[in-house]
Amino acid sequence: MSLRPWRDITRRQSRQIMVGNVPVGGGAPVTVQTMTNTPTSDPRATIDQIRRCEDAGVDIIRVSCPDTDSTAALGQIVRAARVPIVADIHFHYKRALEAADAGAACLRINPGNIGSAERVNEVVNAAKANGCAIRIGVNAGSLEKDLLEKYGEPCPEALVESALDHIKLLQDRDFHEFKVAVKASDLFLAVAAYQQLAEVVDCPLHLGITEAGGFVGGTVKSSIGIGSLLWYGIGDTIRVSLSAEPEDEVRVGFEILKALGIRNRGVRVVSCPSCARQGFDVIRTVQALEERLQHIRTPMSLSVLGCVVNGPGEARETDIGITGGGNGKHMVYLSGVTDHHVQDADMIEHIVKLVEAKAAEIEASEQAQAA
Template sequence: MSSVRPYRQILRRPSRQIMVGSVPVGGDAPISVQSMTNTKTTDVAGTVDQIRRLEEAGADIVRVSCPDEESTAAFKDIVRHSNVPLVADIHFHYKRALEAADAGAACLRINPGNIGSEDRVREVVRAAKANGCSIRIGVNAGSLERDLLEQYGEPCPEAMVASAQRHMAVLQDNDFQEFKISVKASDVFLAVAAYMQLAEACDYPLHLGITEAGGLRGGTVKSAVGMGNLLWAGIGDTIRVSLSADPVEEIKVGFEILKSLGLRHRGVRVISCPSCARQGFDVIKTVETLEERLAHIATPMTLSIIGCVVNGPGEARETDIGLTGGGSGSHMVYVSGVKDHTINDETMVEHLVSMVEKKAAEIEAAKAEEAEAPAAE
C-alpha cells in the first residue's frame, strides 16, 4: 500500500527473525534497543541495579561482560534477577561462552577476531544449541583476523564482511541459524559501508552500532549520523549506542534516533524551538525541566514547546499537547491541535506535566479496553 506521505516511508530490509530470549530480532519485529552494563560483573547487586535502571529506561536487551570464571558464576545470579534477556559478552576465552550459556544467557556475543579456532567456535555453537540461546557474530574493525589484515592491508568494509562471512559459514556448517551479525567500527564511513555491503550479502538480522563513539555529545552525534543513515536505508534490526557515559543515556539516545525516523515510539517526543528574543517564556529552561519531569512516561506522545506565535500554532496543530508563548506572561495551550486555554508562567510547568500524565493515562486505558474487547466477544 502506498503511503500518504511517501517521503516519510522507510522500507526495512527483509531479514530472518531470531529470538534473544523473549525478544524477537529481525523480520517484522520492532527494532530493539540495547545497552551494556559497566559495573563489575562480580558485583551482582550493583549489576542488577544497573540492569533495573536500563529496564526502566526502556531497554529491550542488556549485555553483560563475562571476562573470567568468577564473572560467569556471578552471571548466573544476575540472570535470575533480570526481567530482560541478557547477552553474555565474550572475548578471548571461549570457555566463558560455554559457562555463560549454561548460566542462562539469552545470547552469546563472540568476536571472531579473538575467540580462537573454528573448533572453539563449534564448541560455542554446541553450547548455544544445548541451552537454546542465540549468538551474535561481533566483527570489529579493531580486532580483525591477522590473515584478513594481511590480505586487505587495513581494516576496510571488504575485510569486515569477509570476517563475518567466514564465521557465518562455521555456524551454518554446524546447522545453526539463530544468529545476528554486527560489523562495527569507530569510523562512521567504514561502519556504514561495511553494514551496507553485509546487508546485500546475507539475510540475517543485523545489530547496528558505531563502536567507541565517544562521550555523550560527540558519541550521540556520531551514532545518529552512522546508524541514522543505515536505519533510513532500512538496514538494522537491533541497535546499541556506544557512549562513554551512563548506560541509561545509551537507551535514551537509541530511542531518540528511532523516534526521529518514526521507527519506534516510546515516551514523550518534545518539539521545541531554539528560542530567540521573541520568546514569551524561558524556552530552554522549560524544555529541560519538562524532559526531566516527563522521563517516566512511556506512552508515545508529542508535546510542542514554542516560544512565540511565529511557529507555535503551526507546530501545535501536529502535536497532542502544545504550548505557544504569548505576551504579558499569558501563554496559549493547545490540545490535539486546537487552542484550548491560556496559562501563566507560574503554573505553566506543573500544568503541562499534569496534562501529559492525564493524556497518557487516557491513552493507556483506551489500549487496555481495546485489548479486552476481543476477549469479551
C-alpha cells in the same frame, strides 16, 4: 496515519531469531540495546544498573564476562533482569560455556577467535543445549591479522569478509540463531560495511558506531551512522555506544528510532531553539520537561514554542502544545486546538499533569479496544 511516500522506510527482509523472549529481525520492531559498565562480578551493582536501563525502555542488555567471577554471578543477574541478557565473551571459550549454562539469552563471541574446531563445537553445542543465540561482533579495531595483511587497512571488504568467515563456522555446524555486527568508529567505514553485508546475508544485523565518543559527540556520530542505515532499511537491533551512562544510550537509541518514525516510546518533544521573541525560558523549560517526563512510555507528542510565530502551527500537529505569550501568560493547545492559558509559575507542573492525563487516556482507550 499512513506514512507519506517520502517518509516511507522499506526494511530489509531478514530471517528472525529469538534473543530470550525478544524477536530480532523478520519484521519485528527494531530493538534497543545497551551494555552495563559495572563489574559483572558485583551482581547488586549490575542489577541496579540494569533496573535503570529497564526503566528507560531497554529491550536487551549485554554484560561483560571476562572471568569466572563474572560468569558465577551471571545466573543471579539473569534471574533478576526483566529483559534478555547477552554475555560478552572475548577469546575465552570456557566463559561462553559457563554463560550459556548460567542462562544467558545470547553469547557475543566470534567463533573464529576462540581457537580450535573442538572449541567452536563446544560453544555451539552449549548454545544449542541452552537455547542461546550468538552475536558475531566484527570490529575494525580488532580485525584478524591475515585480513589486515590482505587489505592493508580496515576497509568495508575486510569487515565483511571477517563476518562471513565467522558465519561459515556456525553454519557448517548447523547453527543459524545468530545476528551480526560490523562496527567501526569511522562512521563512513561502518555504514559501507553494513551496506555490503546486507546484500549477501539474510541474518539480522546489529547496528552500532563503536567508540563513538562522549554524550554529545557520540550522539551526533551515532545518529548519523545508525540513522542513515535505518533510513536505508538496514538494521534489526541497535546499540548507541557512548562514554556515558547505559541508560543514556537507551534514551538516545529511542530518540533515533522516534526521529525516523520507526518506533515510538514516550514523549516526542518539538521545541524551538529560542530567540529574543520567546515569552518564557524555552531552554530551561524543555530541560525540565524532558527530565520530568522520562517515566512516560505512551507514545505522544508535545510542542514547546517560545512565541506565536511558529507555535500555533506546531501545536496543531501535537497532542499537547504551549506557545509563549505576553505578561507571563501562555496559550495551551490540546489536540491542536487552543484550550486555555497558564501562568509562568505554574507552566511546567501544569504541562506534566496534562501529559500524564493524556497518557492515561491513551492507555485506557487501548485497553478498551483490546478487551
